[in-house]
Amino acid sequence: xxxxxxxxxxxxxxxxxxxxxxxxxxxxxxxxxxxxxxxxxxxxxxxxxxxxxxxx
Numbered sequence: 297x298x299x300x301x302x303x304x305x306x307x308x309x310x311x312x313x314x315x316x317x318x319x320x321x322x323x324x325x326x327x328x329x330x331x332x333x334x335x336x337x338x339x340x341x342x343x344x345x346x347x348x349x350x351x352x
Contacts, residue, residue, distance in 0.1 A: 298318075298320055299318050299336070299339075299341070303341075304316075304318055304325075307325065307341060307343065309327035309329065309330055309332065309343075310343050310344070310345055311327070311330050311332065311345060311348075312327065312329050312330050314327055314329045314330070315327075316334070319333075323335065323336045324336055324349075325341055325343070326351070331350060331351040331352075332348040332349065332350060332351065333348065333349045333350075333351055334347065334348050334349075335347060335349070
């Protein structure tokens with residue numbers, strides 16, 4: 297299920313406070329500035345640094 301557009305506009309990277317983009321196919325939010333991906337579990341974004349995946 298796609299994320300609500302209004303919710304997506306409110307979310308920010310917890311590290312740099314920058315914009316995140318939604319990757320529906322991977323079910324995650326990505327911060328291109330920090331090269332981090334945050335998972336979405338049960339339609340809830342998990343915006344915790346401990347849960348972030350570094351993109352290579």
